[in-house]
Amino acid sequence: MAMSLRRRTHTPAPGEGLIGPARVDARTKNLTKRLRAGDIAVIDHGDLDKVSADALVAARPAAVINASASISGRYPNVGPQILNEAGIPIVDAAGPGVMELHDGDQLRLDGADVWHGSTKVGTGRRLDADEIQSQMHDARAGLAVQIEAFATNTMEFIRKERELLLDGIGIPPIRTRIEGRHTLVVVRGYHYREDLQTLRPYIREYRPLLIGVDGGADAILEAGYRPDLIVGDMDSVSDRALRSGAEIVVHAYRDGRAPGLARVEALGITPVVFPAAGTSEDVAMLLADDAGAELIVAVGTHVTLVEFLDKGRDGQASTFLTRLRVGGKLVDAKGVSRLYQARLPARLLMLMLLVGLLALFVALSATPAGQAWLQVIAARWDDLWTAVVEIFT
Known part of the structure; x- marks a missing residue:
């Protein structure tokens, strides 16, 4: 049974942990609509799925606290792996007490402990790559x-x-x-x-x-x-x-x-x-x-x-x-x-470049200023060609 937040008051462990404002919702897809970079997402999502994990990663939270088990062992869901690969810390199975928090509450994570001021509101376990792989291996048996x-x-x-x-x-x-x-x-x-x-x-x-x-x-x-x-x-x-x-x-x-x-x-x-x-x-x-x-x-x-x-x-x-x-x-x-990724063939790119140069030439030829520019370019080209010929002869 969840205890009241006011009754769980302890002295925080020494050393600063990860700090950020809480965003709390039992429905992950509702939470991601208001989650911002640097927030700490507090969810209650057993067997965290890929789509929900992708949405969390897109919001770039500082950490994710899950009241439930992110991998229950029912099947090998890939959500926790996606969060881990994105570098987002996961405090898993933190208990129902974290769902009593409110949006904006300032949280601090010390390892697997979740602190709100001087109150420890939950303790879970930190999911790292090895722990996730071990749980995924066990879940495949289900x-x-x-x-x-x-x-x-x-x-x-x-x-x-x-x-x-x-x-x-x-x-x-x-x-x-x-x-x-x-x-x-x-x-x-x-x-x-x-x-x-x-x-x-x-x-x-x-x-x-x-x-x-x-x-x-x-x-x-x-x-x-x-x-x-x-x-x-x-x-x-x-x-x-x-x-x-x-x-x-x-x-x-x-x-x-x-x-x-x-x-x-x-x-x-x-x-x-x-x-x-x-x-x-x-x-x-x-x-x-x-x-x-x-x-x-x-x-x-x-x-x-x-x-x-x-x-x-x-x-x-x-x-x-x-x-x-x-x-x-x-x-x-x-x-x-x-x-399949669409790619333009090299010959098509060359054709587009030639068409663009031709269009530029026609546009320059149609105006007196353009004609003057073309004469200058022609003179510079003639000088360059003469210099190259002299080098080889």
Whole structure:
């Protein structure tokens, strides 16, 4: 049981440790929106996943304090390794007491001890590279159990959602015209920024319909585009994206509860509500497939077992089965930025340089001042050529 902060008062250990203001939130994705460089992030995130770790690294905190175990042993999650490689200290399993802190509280880390003034608010363990590797090795042994759970979850999901998956029953109509078009489904997942950048020529040529899944809508805006459709439970998408003019589809629970509905309606927007089990990225793919999309290109979505486990076991089966239903329409662009980097051939660069020089010559020839410059350049060239000839003759 957590003790009151006022009751845990001790004399700090000698020697100054790392100092910084606290930023506290049990939901990491909410915390990273207000986290700034030099802050100390205080989270309660068991099995810290890659996407959350990447978001923390991008905010450049001075340290991360996790109330829970960053690696529980359930599966080999890579979040702590990402923080360690970025040089961000991690105080792990510091206990629930650290979640009683408030934004702005000045903290000091002495080893694995967390101090707020003269009060020690928690003690965890410092995760270094060796400790992380040891825990990851032990966690790999847990994958067999997770695969069994995945199989059980898959059968349960088929039983509950067979009409939706097999016949499309329950998919609501939308006004956005998708039939016969390419669609690009963007999830703010692994390597989404790099993949969107690499796909720019494809987007420019084919002009696919852009579907943002929750925060994926903001990723589309950040890339310089506008989403046509936004799908999700609306817990990580900005008001700016919701007001961008895209059609909104609120992903609701199977019983019809939609926590994100009130937020959308408060903005004066009337959304479509889609009650379905599984994840919002699955809902986006099912919508695109049911509406007749010719091709579905996915960016930042989840495809590997570890990624499914990062997302949470409840969503594994739906993602797996949705991909089976969509079938050959689906092209997964995740990681395409690491596979291919566009490069201009040397001959094309030379051609561009020659065209530029030709354009400059024509522009100079069209004006009296330019003609005078060309005469000066010609005279200097003639002098240079004469000097070179004299050297060799």
